[in-house]
Amino acid sequence: MAWLHTWAGLLPGWLLYLVFLFGAASFFQQEISAWMRPELQTGWASNASLDRIAQRLSEIAPDAENWRISLPNERGGEPVTVSWEALAGDTEERIFDPVTSRELVIRETEGGYFLYRFHFELYAIPVMWARMFVSIAALAMLVAILSGIVTHKKIFADFFMLRFSKGQRSWLDAHNVTAVLALPFHLMITYTGLVTLLFTLMPWPLDANFPSHSAYYRAAFPSAPEREVHGRANMLAPSALMERARYGLGEVRLIMFHNPGKAGAIAEIWSRGERIGDTRLATYLDAASGDIIQRPPHHGPAFTTQNVMIDLHEGLFAATALRWLYFLSGVGGTVMIATGLVLWTVKRRAKLPDPVRPYFGFRLVERLNIGVIVGSMTGIAVYFLANRLLSLTMANRADWEINSLFIAWGGIFIWTLARPAKRAWVETLTACATLYALVPLINVLTTTRGLIPSLIAQDWVYAGFDGVMLATAAVCAFTAYKVAVYKPKAASRGKPRVPAQMVT
């Protein structure tokens, strides 16, 4: 069973580390997006501003085939995005401030949304492959967790045990503590993650019950009814339509109009589904009269169970305190995976037949550990720095922010290949700490929303973000210090003492 835990954990370990790192960040993706869009003031849309925006849309795109109004949620971070499909087939998009309903020009960025998509769709590979890799890794994660529980014979006796400066024992304690103390979270997030990507891993129920996968999706998520349009008609304002559909502003994420401005136009209202078990589906109304044409279908217990599990995974229902608990548990999971990966090398380093030139597998794991654990963390810091430093008018700015993340990560990787392992850890952790500490500094130098002004204005999102950056820098610096001063004790009595340099 220990063998199973080791290999189910090690082989997908680096991918799982990325999933947990980016996944933990995703719990605050709206707040991250808010920080990455400093042109957006804090504040949220109102019925009045929404109606004004719809009015403006009817002025600039009266003949469009479709209108699409995408609303930010209460946690902020996004503008109101309006797009429409002209008759020629082109799509145009405009951005509006949710509070003032004025048209805005803001920096092009993917914000926290990129971090969220990365944790299950990765980057630069076909999305379905990425989802498959992540699903298989999640399956291995579940096996690793369950086998870990079975292997951990002293799970109750060692519940409160965390001993420092004892080499391998300390790493094992750290791995055990971060695993056991948040065990309900780890089990829940892994299992619900698998259920969220259920049909990626197990498409066969769809094949058995429907002629094609699209037939299933049409049945489960029915689309707009077809309607003939003729002549012109005035449409109800979005706030009135939402009231007819019995949704408050906070519950709606998208409003679409089909054939706006014509009699027979259909309005589509998509709910956020942020309460546990809520539907995320559309209500269709007649845009002129407000009569409901089609409600979301009633779903059976299986579908509802899956929805509840997806809601638990996403944690969108969580308010501030619970959201921090989710985030801290996610960070705990990330540390659990990292300590597990390092533990593998620590355990085997003591037993190396040739400490100066370890066998290939050992070197591979050691290098991947440094490159992935520190490299990806550094990449995220550079992503935030790029958001502040890249020219506001450059082409493909959002892509270049993302590219900066991977360039930094790749740079760390290449650097570590040329260094002895211990020095590589210390140098890359120091670089990581420096870059995280730079984020609030660059923020203060490039915007008016630095840490002190944000604290004074009680802008907790901005203050919290800068605070987390500083805390991350402190943790990385502390870890670098601990690694730098660590001196391994003698292996055991009777064996010749191995000088510290030999073990790096």
Added chain:
Amino acid sequence: MIHIAIFLILLAGFVLLLLAMARHQQDWIRRKLSLRQNHALRLSGFALLIFAFAVAVSGLSWGYGAVAWFGWLTIAAGLVVTANSNRERLMRKVRRCRD
């Protein structure tokens, strides 16, 4: 407010559970307690954990409260582990304040 209550009750529960273990008794109170005392500590520790669950689901809804309870379990246990690992450093500070 409800979150603070849940956290504090859980913290008390975990402290009792820590003290119910012989190894940690030796470190913190420098003597070993009897079997019956250990039992009592363990029972009351778990009772506080259950009580915190009751507080959570009555103050928040069933679903939300249950999730919040699990989350605070982690934080409360984590705080006890941190204090336990840094016992010597903590005791030195306490002694310095006393003198």
